Amino acid sequence: MSQHPNSFPKLHNAAWPGVVGKGDDDANPIIPLDEMLDLTAAAEVDGRKFDGVDLFLFSPHVSIDADDEELEALAEKVRSRSLNIGTVVAPVWEPTGGGSAGGSPEEVDAFLKQVRKGCEIGKKLRELGVRPYGCIRLDSAMGVADWVKDPEANQSKIADTFKAASDIAEEYDERLAAEGEICWGGMQSWRKMVDLLERVGHPERFGFQADMAHTLLYLLGYNAPEDAILPQDFDWSDEAKKAAALKELTHALRPWTIDFHVAQNDATVHGTGSHDKTGRHCLPNDPNGKLDIAKDAGYWLRDEHGDVLQTCKHICWDGCMFPNDVMHKPETWNDILAAMLSVQDAHGWNE
Structure with missing residues (x-):
């Protein structure tokens, strides 16, 4: 038997x-999509390789306004490297043409316009045969500082925007995944995220990423101390x-x-621009990492009884903000692939 016997979830x-x-800065220019695909x-x-990539619909990688010819060329780039496309990120934020989901009517319209464009691209990539699974990723595009000025009104407004986004997704037979990142208003804690999901109330179209x-930072209550499960000075050696x-x-978010x-x-935070106190990704073998990747993934990928859920047909590595010299090393991606395989080995299946 192969030491990696499972074929799902795809990596x-x-x-x-x-x-x-x-x-x-000159040391860290944008790495072109072709180069990211080659590294992957x-x-x-x-003997195992990555099955695919998840994409950011943002120039210079993939324009949110890409036409059919550009998408066909993208599909060929991916296909020629024996890869698939999974989830794609819609650029819903103001600097990229979108707007706040809890903002003015004009901002909301801009937000929904980007969602529609993302869904249209997602559908076309499915039709081109290179995207067999995956979602359209979004967030509230509203900073926590703005959200806390009027929590109830802003939460209600964001939920209404997400409901409208869900209706758009249905037109294209897509699903929207809201990323649980603590820098986004209405999504900055696990309780607020659950509240928002329940208010939207479209589980067939709108779910959680x-x-x-x-989500490790959800435990510590950064940006929402009232919802902390653990103290910020928690002793991570206390496994129980x-x-x-x-x-x-x-239990609250897995459904x-x-x-x-x-x-x-590593359970620390940093902020850049609108990304206020967001998570600091580490390489999988970072000695300061607080996660047992294969074990802790099981809390999400198995149900309360320990059975594999098979809900996510693919999983994605989301380490970012690494210096280019790190990203250009082949061992970086081999180490990441090894971590992904450990998750698939522990919580995977075959079809």
Whole structure:
């Protein structure tokens, strides 16, 4: 028997680390999509390779306004490297043409316009045969500082916007996944995220994207101390308390989870622009990492009885903000692929 006997969930790398946080200094220019695809396709562990990539619909990788010819060329780029496309990120934020989901009518219209464009691209990539699974990822595009000025009104407004986005997704037979990241208003804690999901109330179209790095910070209550499960000075050597906290968190959010990011986190935060106190991703083997990646992924990928859920047909590595010299090393991606395989080995299946 192969030492990696499972074929699902499929293993994806993220292309957006080539764009996010890049271009601000000469040492870390944007890494082109072709190069990110090559780095992904070259990785290999025990004869296994990445199955695909998740994409950011943002130039210069993939324009949210890409036409059919550009999407056909994208499909060929991916297909020629024996990869698939999974979840795609819609650029719903104001600087990229969108607007706040809790903002003015004009901002909401801009937000929904980006969602529609993302769904249209997602559908076309499915029709081109390179996207067999995956969601359209979004968030509230509203900072926590703005949200707390009027929590109830803003939460209601965001929920209404997400309901309208769900109606758009239905037109294209797509699903929307809201990323649980603590920098976004209305989504900055696990309780607020559950509240928002319940208010939207469209589980067939609107669900949760769990990122292991970001959801670890849900436990600590950064940006929402009232919802903390663990103290911010928690002793991470206390495995029993950590396990109990993860069980409480995943019990609440796992029923909504339709997309999953494998990641590592050292339980610290940093902020860049609108990303206020967001998670600091680490390499999978970082000695400061607080997650046991394969074990802790199981809190999300198995149900209360320990049975594999098979809800997420693919999982994605979401490490980003690494320096380019790290990202250009083949061993970086081999180590990441090995971590992904450990999750598939522990919680995977065959079809």
